[in-house]
Amino acid sequence: MTRTPYAGPAVELRHAVKTYGEGPSAVTALDDVSIAFPAGSFTAVMGPSGSGKSSLLNCAAGLDRPTSGSVVVDGVELTSLDDRSLTRLRRNRLGFVFQAFNLLPTLTVRQNVLLPQELGGRRTRAGAVDQLLERLGLAERADHYPSELSGGQQQRVAIARALLTEPAVIFADEPTGALDTTAAGEVLALLRESASRQTVVMVTHDPVAAAYADRVVFFADGRIADVVDTPGPEAIATRLTQLGARPAPHSTMTGATR
Numbered sequence: 001m002t003r004t005p006y007a008g009p010a011v012e013l014r015h016a017v018k019t020y021g022e023g024p025s026a027v028t029a030l031d032d033v034s035i036a037f038p039a040g041s042f043t044a045v046m047g048p049s050g051s052g053k054s055s056l057l058n059c060a061a062g063l064d065r066p067t068s069g070s071v072v073v074d075g076v077e078l079t080s081l082d083d084r085s086l087t088r089l090r091r092n093r094l095g096f097v098f099q100a101f102n103l104l105p106t107l108t109v110r111q112n113v114l115l116p117q118e119l120g121g122r123r124t125r126a127g128a129v130d131q132l133l134e135r136l137g138l139a140e141r142a143d144h145y146p147s148e149l150s151g152g153q154q155q156r157v158a159i160a161r162a163l164l165t166e167p168a169v170i171f172a173d174e175p176t177g178a179l180d181t182t183a184a185g186e187v188l189a190l191l192r193e194s195a196s197r198q199t200v201v202m203v204t205h206d207p208v209a210a211a212y213a214d215r216v217v218f219f220a221d222g223r224i225a226d227v228v229d230t231p232g233p234e235a236i237a238t239r240l241t242q243l244g245a246r247p248a249p250h251s252t253m254t255g256a257t258r
């Protein structure tokens with residue numbers, strides 16, 4: 001079946017509200033949030049701890065459902081999908097990269113990259129994994145195990161795994177949180193490069209990491225406090241401090257930016 005390309009934003013939240021709990025102890029993590037992530041863009045989401053970044057990511061990626069409002073991903077209204085269809089859309093159209101690389105230690109690099117496809121019972125085009133590993137500088141590592149790789153290499157394997165299905169959107173949650181400055185720079189450059197084909201939405205506490213994005217969305221108290229196009233790390237750090245965030249413990253502010 002051919003799919004008509006969808007011309008709208010890759011991800012859009014409309015009046016999204018996310019409330020945890022009920023009554024007086026209820027917490028509003030997303031307070032009427034409307035935002036669109038254009039196709040092919042790279043957006044960093046920042047804000048103080050508890051400001052709603054993970055809630056945004058989880059709702060935008062269909063890992064959680066908003067209490068009210070709507071989420072449209074790649075032209076599909078997520079709130080209208082049952083759990084099975086949502087899982088299928090996540091598998092086929094979305095990629096995920098987390099701080100913990102989430103690789104299986106008993107599988108090689110190649111097997112780790114292929115695992116989601118195989119679990120989903122799908123075939124992979126011959127040569128697709130090798131091409132991807134080549135592109136990500138991992139060609140020599142295809143038959144190695146995660147314990148034989150550096151942190152940066154492991155995260156690149158996780159990115160290869162996320163890219164294999166050529167998803168519409170990559171959601172990254174603190175992808176450089178466990179990496180040193182050099183490895184973080186390599187991973188961020190890869191995400192940047194991917195953003196020409198995929199849309200990337202990345203939650204980070206690190207102003208240097210955020211400076212790789214096309215724009216930074218700042219959250220405070222469950223609302224969007226600011227959206228800034230291509231700010232530098234210093235401007236990002238200043239805005240974060242104004243919003244009440246403490247400096248990130250693992251910030252790579254001392255390292256080079258793009």
Ligand SMILES: Nc1ncnc2c1ncn2[C@@H]1O[C@H](COP(=O)(O)OP(=O)(O)OP(=O)(O)O)[C@@H](O)[C@H]1O
Pocket residue numbers: 020021027028029047048049050051052053054055056
């Ligand atoms: N499952 C949950 N149950 C109850 N409250 C929750 C739950 N998840 C998040 N919250 C609350 O919702 C608010 C927003 O949380 P969220 O995790 O989205 O923030 P965050 O910006 O990602 O924070 P951090 O930077 O610390 O990860 C916080 O007050 C948090 O305590």
